[in-house]
Amino acid sequence: xxxxxxxxxxxxxxxxxxxxxxxxxxxxxxxxxxxxxxxxxxxxxxxxxxxxxxxxxxxxxxxxxxxxxxxxxxxxxxxxxxxxxxxxxxxxxxxxxxxxxxxxxxxxxxxxxxxxxxxxxxxxxxxxxxxxxxxxxxxxxxxxxxxxxxxxxxxxxxxxxxxxxxxxxxxxxxxxxxxxxxxxxxxxxxxxxxxxxxxxxxxxxxxxxxxxxxxxxxxxxxxxxxxxxxxxxxxxxxxxxxxxxxxxxxxxxxxxxxxxxxxxxxxxxxxxxxxxxxxxxxxxxxxxxxxxxxxxxxxxxxxxxxxxxxxxxxxxxxxxxxxxxxxxxxxxxxxxxxxxxxxxxxxxxxxxxxxxxxxxxxxxxxxxxxxxxxxxxxxxxxx
Numbered sequence: 001x002x003x004x005x006x007x008x009x010x011x012x013x014x015x016x017x018x019x020x021x022x023x024x025x026x027x028x029x030x031x032x033x034x035x036x037x038x039x040x041x042x043x044x045x046x047x048x049x050x051x052x053x054x055x056x057x058x059x060x061x062x063x064x065x066x067x068x069x070x071x072x073x074x075x076x077x078x079x080x081x082x083x084x085x086x087x088x089x090x091x092x093x094x095x096x097x098x099x100x101x102x103x104x105x106x107x108x109x110x111x112x113x114x115x116x117x118x119x120x121x122x123x124x125x126x127x128x129x130x131x132x133x134x135x136x137x138x139x140x141x142x143x144x145x146x147x148x149x150x151x152x153x154x155x156x157x158x159x160x161x162x163x164x165x166x167x168x169x170x171x172x173x174x175x176x177x178x179x180x181x182x183x184x185x186x187x188x189x190x191x192x193x194x195x196x197x198x199x200x201x202x203x204x205x206x207x208x209x210x211x212x213x214x215x216x217x218x219x220x221x222x223x224x225x226x227x228x229x230x231x232x233x234x235x236x237x238x239x240x241x242x243x244x245x246x247x248x249x250x251x252x253x254x255x256x257x258x259x260x261x262x263x264x265x266x267x268x269x270x271x272x273x274x275x276x277x278x279x280x281x282x283x284x285x286x287x288x289x290x291x292x293x294x295x296x297x298x299x300x301x302x303x304x305x306x307x308x309x310x311x312x313x314x315x316x317x318x319x320x321x322x323x324x325x326x327x328x329x330x331x332x333x334x335x336x337x338x339x340x341x342x343x344x345x346x347x348x349x350x351x352x353x354x355x356x357x358x359x360x361x362x363x364x365x366x367x368x369x370x371x372x373x374x375x376x377x378x379x380x381x382x383x
Contacts, residue, residue, distance in 0.1 A: 003298060009073050012066075015050055016077030024081040026347045029204075032084055037162050038206040039084040048117025053091055056239070057099060061107060062115045068301035071239065072246040076297075079250025082354055084205060086120050086159035092243045093158075093236045094121035094167040097184055100232035101224030110165070110186065122163035122189075124154035124210055125233060132363045134169070134233055135177050139212065141170040141185060148172075148222070150185065150193075150215040158361075160208030161198025163189050168212070169233055172226050182230050184223040191215055203357040204350060238304060240362050241315050245297040245322045248358045252290045252326060255333040255351040259283065262337055262348075279336060286332050293325040309375065316363075316372040323365035326355035 005013060023043065032040040047053050055070050057063025064070065071092070078087060091114060098110045098121075113119040130136035139152025150170055160166065166187045174181030187194065193215035198208040224232065260283055263274035273279055300318035303311050330352035334341035341348055359365060 005069075005073065009070060012052075012055070012064075012070060013073045013077065016052065016074050017080075019046065019050065020077055020081035020083070024083065026350075029082055029084065029350075033204045038200065038204075039086065039162075043083075044085050044120070045117050047085065047087070048115065051115075053087075053117055054115035056091065056095060057111050057115060061111050063111070068239070068242050068304040069298075071242055072297060072301040075243045075246040076250040079247035079354075080254050082204070082251060082350055086122070086162070088240060088243055088247075089123060089159040089163070090114055090121045092240050093123040093125075094165075096236035096239050097123065097167050097229070097232050098186070098223060100235055101184055101229060106186075106223065119164040120159065120162060121165045121167055122157050122160040122208075123169075123236065124157045124160060124166045124187075125169040126155055126157075127153065128155040132367045133177070134237065135179055135182070135230070137169060137171045137182060138176060139168070139170045141172050141183060141217070143172070146216055147219040148185065148217045150187065150212045150217055153209065153211040155209055156207045157210050158205065158207050160189075160210050161196050161206055165189060166194075166210065167223070169229060174227070179230050181227045182233065183226050184229040184232065185217055185221045186223060187212070187215060187217060187221065201357065203354040205357075237362055238311065238315055241319050242297070242301050242304065244358050244361055245293070245300055245318050248322045248326050248355055249290070249294045249297050251351045251354050251358075252286075252293060252329045255329050255348055255355070256283070256286050256290055258348045258351075259286070259333045259336050262340070266338075282332055282336065286329050289325045289328050293322055296321045309378070313372065313375045316368045316375060319363055320365055320368040320372060323359035323368070326359055330355040 023046065051064060052074055054063035055066040055074055059065045095111060095114055098107060102110060114121065125134055127136060127138060139154065141148040141150045150168065152170065166189055168185045168187050169182055170185060171181050172183040189196065193213045195211045196208045198206055201207050263279055264272055266273045296318040300315050303314040333348050334352050337346065337348055340346050343349060
């Protein structure tokens with residue numbers, strides 16, 4: 001496998017690196033985190049102006065026509081700065097569902113507004129009782145003379161409180177857990193009957209509990225065929241896993257760098273604590289874990305177009321390794337910082353919190369370990 005970036009990927013890497021170095025220092029991030037929205041609309045517009053909101057979308061729509069590797073390069077850069085803006089919610093998750101299911105007219109309008117930075121989206125897919133099972137959907141959309149009537153609720157919708165539009169997964173037929181019968185709709189966040197309760201998450205991002213009470217939707221709000229949204233939803237989740245793995249690698253790299261810098265400077269018994277061999281070994285363990293995680297992320301990013309069985313195995317394995325590695329690096333970084341690592345004023349504490357939360361997004365270690373075991377068991381049965 002060729003791990004070298006091509007010219008376009010290097011350009012993306014340099015663009016993101018320059019942007020976060022120049023405009024997204026720790027103090028700026030803290031200011032954005034404590035604002036009413038929880039992120040910066042100015043930064044969102046900068047991402048649009050640099051073309052970064054169009055990375056996964058086709059050139060015909062004004063995008064970059066990028067694949068998994070381009071997404072990895074961009075989001076790893078975001079992870080180094082702990083970017084707060086809703087890139088995962090809008091571009092990766094919602095954008096993928098629209099791209100897979102939307103008509104030409106819907107894609108031109110909706111993806112055009114994403115690429116241009118005019119509108120932000122959130123994917124309302126999971127429900128409170130579902131754990132990580134995206135087929136456990138009780139939210140219902142019932143056809144009527146004017147289109148569909150939507151009722152139900154969604155839990156922990158990432159950036160759902162600030163989104164302009166919601167991509168809602170609702171059941172139009174079948175029972176909870178059925179693969180068929182799921183349909184995607186685009187719902188205006190301020191539509192009558194939509195209620196949102198926003199809150200900050202542990203890692204400084206924001207999410208919302210959203211309920212739909214007799215929300216009347218036009219037939220044109222539906223994306224794709226009725227009852228056929230599951231493949232597009234799973235494609236969005238898979239692309240989201242690649243993005244989360246890449247973000248974790250960027251965050252782990254900075255956590256390692258900051259920890260190394262700290263133990264070089266922190267004096268104890270008249271010498272820098274980094275001179276103690278036991279701490280040097282722990283730093284080496286952190287770096288080796290990071291390189292393993294990066295290798296798995298590259299594997300995942302190169303797997304999005306593979307046949308389903310191989311793709312699913314690779315993505316489950318990558319998310320499992322990222323979860324384990326992120327926890328190791330975050331815990332070691334805090335311990336080697338001593339009491340300083342627990343302080344909100346210390347940047348490494350925020351990297352640790354984000355790494356722990358990445359483990360819980362789109363499936364935690366336990367979920368992906370069970371999923372990987374099941375996928376490998378299927379292979380054994382076939383053999």
